[in-house]
Amino acid sequence: ETGVTQTPRHLVMGMTNKKSLKCEQHLGHNAMYWYKQSAKKPLELMFVYSLEERVENNSVPSRFSPECPNSSHLFLHLHTLQPEDSALYLCASSQVAGGRQHFGDGTRLSIL
């Protein structure tokens, strides 16, 4: 148990669907992150939140929309995704931005 919980663990959706990924951390951390992990590619940082404010957005397509309602919860809203968006999406948290990260087990997303 890492203290970071992601739901769902698996998600299959069509290109026209709208879904959301959820991340919850029970560690009292102030920073949260979304990553994309694709086969044979380095882990890609998508979004960083510190104290519920977005501090980094790495040119991620607008079909991915993050939301951080409080320091314990992070969402990734998905709409009109493309087949190349199929990947493992990982959430992480740390005490401060750039600190030692704790990861969830990820959501395996498949786009049909």
Place this chain on the structure above:
Amino acid sequence: KQEVTQIPAALSVPEGENLVLNCSFTDSAIYNLQWFRQDPGKGLTSLLLIQSSQREQTSGRLNASLDKSSGRSTLYIAASQPGDSATYLCAAYGGNQFYFGTGTSLTVIP
């Protein structure tokens, strides 16, 4: 843009052997360097974090070193065990960004 490289991509060793995993980065202006392990179907587990002002960190059988001037970090694993089999990733942090390598897949043979 920072680029992080890990060589080799895969490594197989017999149980009990000491081994070194390598991580190199192109921009020395980093805040810290972190090592993780990832087991199949799981997220990443943090192993060690080295601040830019530090030269090494140790945890049990693991020792990580950092040489900013040469853009290199190494992870030393002593007396390897089958349970050490996993993918090991390094990440350089700087400018609000984490830059990850593609990892070294380690297999420890009983």
